[in-house]
Amino acid sequence: MKTFFLAIRASSISGSVRSSMGSYDDKEETHASEYYKLMDHSKKNRLIAWNTDMMIRLLKEVVRSRGKQPRESQLKRVSLKALHFDDTLPINEVSQVLELPNREDVVYIDGEVEISDNAALEMREFVKDVANMYNSNPFHNFEHASHVAMSVGKLLSRIVAPSAKQKKEMRLSRQDSRSVLSLYDYSYGITSDPLTQFACFFSALIHDCDHFGVSNQRLIEEQHELVDMFGERSVAEQHSIDMAWQHLMTEKFDNFRNLVMPDMDTAKRFRQLVVNGVMATDIMDKGLKEARNKRWAITFADTVGDTLHEDETEVRNRKATIVIDHIIQASDVSHTMQHWHVYRKWNERLFLEMVKAHEEGRSAKHPVEFWYKGEIGFFDFYIIPLAKKLKECKVFGVSSAEYLDYAEKNRDEWVKRGEESVAKMMSDLDFRKKKISELDCSNRTPRTSLRKQDLGDLVSPNKQNKVLPELPECA
Numbered sequence: 001m002k003t004f005f006l007a008i009r010a011s012s013i014s015g016s017v018r019s020s021m022g023s024y025d026d027k028e029e030t031h032a033s034e035y036y037k038l039m040d041h042s043k044k045n046r047l048i049a050w051n052t053d054m055m056i057r058l059l060k061e062v063v064r065s066r067g068k069q070p071r072e073s074q075l076k077r078v079s080l081k082a083l084h085f086d087d088t089l090p091i092n093e094v095s096q097v098l099e100l101p102n103r104e105d106v107v108y109i110d111g112e113v114e115i116s117d118n119a120a121l122e123m124r125e126f127v128k129d130v131a132n133m134y135n136s137n138p139f140h141n142f143e144h145a146s147h148v149a150m151s152v153g154k155l156l157s158r159i160v161a162p163s164a165k166q167k168k169e170m171r172l173s174r175q176d177s178r179s180v181l182s183l184y185d186y187s188y189g190i191t192s193d194p195l196t197q198f199a200c201f202f203s204a205l206i207h208d209c210d211h212f213g214v215s216n217q218r219l220i221e222e223q224h225e226l227v228d229m230f231g232e233r234s235v236a237e238q239h240s241i242d243m244a245w246q247h248l249m250t251e252k253f254d255n256f257r258n259l260v261m262p263d264m265d266t267a268k269r270f271r272q273l274v275v276n277g278v279m280a281t282d283i284m285d286k287g288l289k290e291a292r293n294k295r296w297a298i299t300f301a302d303t304v305g306d307t308l309h310e311d312e313t314e315v316r317n318r319k320a321t322i323v324i325d326h327i328i329q330a331s332d333v334s335h336t337m338q339h340w341h342v343y344r345k346w347n348e349r350l351f352l353e354m355v356k357a358h359e360e361g362r363s364a365k366h367p368v369e370f371w372y373k374g375e376i377g378f379f380d381f382y383i384i385p386l387a388k389k390l391k392e393c394k395v396f397g398v399s400s401a402e403y404l405d406y407a408e409k410n411r412d413e414w415v416k417r418g419e420e421s422v423a424k425m426m427s428d429l430d431f432r433k434k435k436i437s438e439l440d441c442s443n444r445t446p447r448t449s450l451r452k453q454d455l456g457d458l459v460s461p462n463k464q465n466k467v468l469p470e471l472p473e474c475a
């Protein structure tokens with residue numbers, strides 16, 4: 001049943017923010033780039049190229065794994081209308097247990113497969129459009145999405161074959177000493193299903209598109225227009241799914257889309273994986289959090305006994321669902337589980353994003369008031385438990401130990417150097433503000449007129465005057 005707000009969403013949301021023609025042009029970068037250390041144009045282009053290459057590589061595996069199925073040209077195309085999924089909200093589509101196909105016996109096509117030039121060009125165009133859907137936030141921008149996608153790719157590649165000891169443990173838990181465990185069993189079917197891997201990467205790439213640089217809580221307080229469309233839960237995540245998905249459904253991506261979703265069953269499965277993948281990044285929603293904890297408790301906490309009476313496929317699928325959630329969640333904060341310098345770079349960007357929100361009157365407190373202690377709490381109550389769970393999933397081999405090790409080291413380092421780091425971030429920001437102010441004054445270009453001229457129609461009315469930070473007036 002289509003509700004009133006769903007009807008509004010289907011007809012207006014993707015177009016309302018920027019363009020009703022479905023084109024996402026490069027947004028003009030301004031002084032905000034220097035002020036908040038945003039990426040430059042060439043970096044953005046490099047990231048578009050890298051993400052496209054990764055997607056092509058993963059999609060080729062999807063095609064190879066279809067093996068002896070009917071050729072693409074023999075399939076009856078799925079109607080575009082059926083693919084919109086606009087009669088339901090993404091939050092209501094989240095599945096507690098994803099169904100991964102049993103693909104153990106599938107025969108892959110030998111060697112590398114080629115995908116058409118048209119499909120490859122469309123993929124590049126799609127990634128470019130996604131890049132332009134991201135706002136120039138200091139943290140939640142296309143570079144963050146690329147960093148998350150890179151981490152997803154890395155974790156997927158690190159799902160390793162089990163050691164002899166792990167195989168023995170798993171056989172014992174199945175009470176069947178004769179059963180031969182394959183990589184399929186060990187990774188709960190993830191490594192044997194390229195579509196799942198492609199969907200995880202795709203989800204990472206789109207997961208924060210059009211992020212507004214403030215929390216869902218803030219969007220609700222502001223009675224943002226998206227709240228009317230998506231309700232008061234996971235507002236930003238649902239919007240990102242909707243925006244990217246509806247864009248993928250436009251005619252200019254026919255070749256690309258038909259390769260990913262040659263039939264309705266595959267389309268439904270891909271959609272489900274993307275919804276679950278992106279929704280996994282909302283770690284604040286109470287309902288989603290409770291469901292995740294419950295799933296973990298019945299699956300990994302003392303599993304023997306609990307799972308014996310359950311259908312084996314159901315147990316394996318539930319484990320796969322948890323592993324996919326963790327791959328994406330860990331990737332979303334992977335900077336906290338990498339080298340100190342990587343952690344500090346992204347930590348500063350998040351700090352600047354919150355400073356920006358405060359300066360725009362969208363956050364009551366200045367982050368300088370809570371940043372040091374807040375980070376310690378974030379490590380203790382979210383990052384370190386998450387890194388430990390990665391280890392307990394037992395599919396990532398030594399990589400999970402590496403993630404936990406970096407998380408603990410960064411936490412200890414932050415305890416020692418965090419206060420000094422906050423002071424440095426503030427003094428660096430003041431320095432940049434001063435520099436830009438001097439430049440503006442020497443050029444005698446009033447910032448207010450620049451803002452109006454340069455931005456023009458590039459931003460929607462409710463975003464105007466919120467794109468740029470308030471800069472000091474020239475003396």
Ligand SMILES: [Zn+2]
Binds near residue numbers: 148207208332
């Ligand atoms: Zn994110």
